[in-house]
Structure formats: C-alpha cells, structure tokens
Amino acid sequence: MNEVEKYIAQFEPEIKERLIVLRQLFFDVVPGTEESIRYKMPAFTVGKEHLYFAAYKKHIGFYPVYGLTEMEEQLTPFRAKGTKDSLHFPHNKPLPVELIKEIVRLKGKKG
Template sequence: MTEVEKYISQFEPDTQDKLNVLRQVFFEVLPNTEESIRYNMPAFKVGKHHLYFTAYKKHIGFYPVYGLPEIENEVALYRAKKTKDSLHFMLDKPLPIELIKSIIKLKSQL
C-alpha cells in the first residue's frame, strides 16, 4: 500500500471513494505523475508544480489553484472564502471532474 493509499484509508468509505476518484483523475490526465505525501497530504507533481488535496468533515480541499485566468469563472464557483488558491469540493455534491482535469492540464503547462 502506498503512502497516499494509507492516507485515503483513514477516512469514511464515502470520502475514500471521492478521494480515490480524485487520485485516479491525476493518473488519467498525467499517467506518469509522481504522487507523494507532502505537508501531510497527497501531492501530485504536475509540470514544475504540485497539486494537493485533503479531506475535511464536509469538503475536500484542493490546492493551490491560482494563475488560471482561462477557467477563472468555473474555478470561482468552488473557491474557498477568503482565499486565492484553495478550492472546496463539498462531500455531499459530485466532484467537478472535467474542471479538475482542466486544472491539472493547465497547471502541468505552467
């Protein structure tokens, strides 16, 4: 079991399902992405940068998401209050898979 799999296994089954889907999206978009645990959360190398996610009681945090003017209107729907780089995906709603794919693709080109 990888460190990321261990991290995901600590959450409730419904949350684990969403985290596993999110993890798989990284590999779908970037098959050779490197995953690790950084800052106590899953980290995925995308180009010169890393994207991170972590689960909370009511949402999944996705970081850092800034510098993507071409999709800012879509990203703004999920932007955490009082932050410029954090997105919140509520656990009681479907993950915005296409938006996440776009973020990964665009960040990998920066």
C-alpha cells in the same frame, strides 16, 4: 500500500471513494504523475507544479489553484472564502471531475 493510499484508507467509505476518484484523475490526465505526502496531505507533481488535496469533515480541499485566469469563472463557485488559491469540493455535491481534469492539464502544461 504507499503513503497516499494509506492517507485515503483512513476515511469513511463515501469520502474514500471520492479521494480515489480524485487521485486517479491525476494519472489519467498526466501519465507519469508522481505522488507523495507533503504537508501531511497527498501531493502530485504535474510538470514543475505540485497540486495537493486533503479531506475534511464537509469537503475536500484542493490546492493551490492560482494562475488559471482563463478558468476563473468556472473556479469561482468552488473558491474557498477569503483565498486565492484554494478550492473546496463539498461532500454533498458531485465532484466536478471535468473541472479537476482541466486544472491538472493546465497546471501540467505550465510546469
């Protein structure tokens, strides 16, 4: 079990399932994605960019999401209050899988 798998394994089943889905999206969208733990959270290298996620009591945080002006309308509903680069995916709502795929795809292209 690698460090990212250990991170995911510590959560309750419902959250763990969401994290597994999120993690897999990186590999589906950008084959060869490298993963590690940075800043005590899973980090994924897509191109020259790094994207991170972290689980919290009420949501999954997804970082950093800036420089995607072409998607701002889609990102706004998930934007964390007072930030320009953080998204929150509440546990009581489905993961926006297609949105996440597009973020990963675009960040991978920029890198």
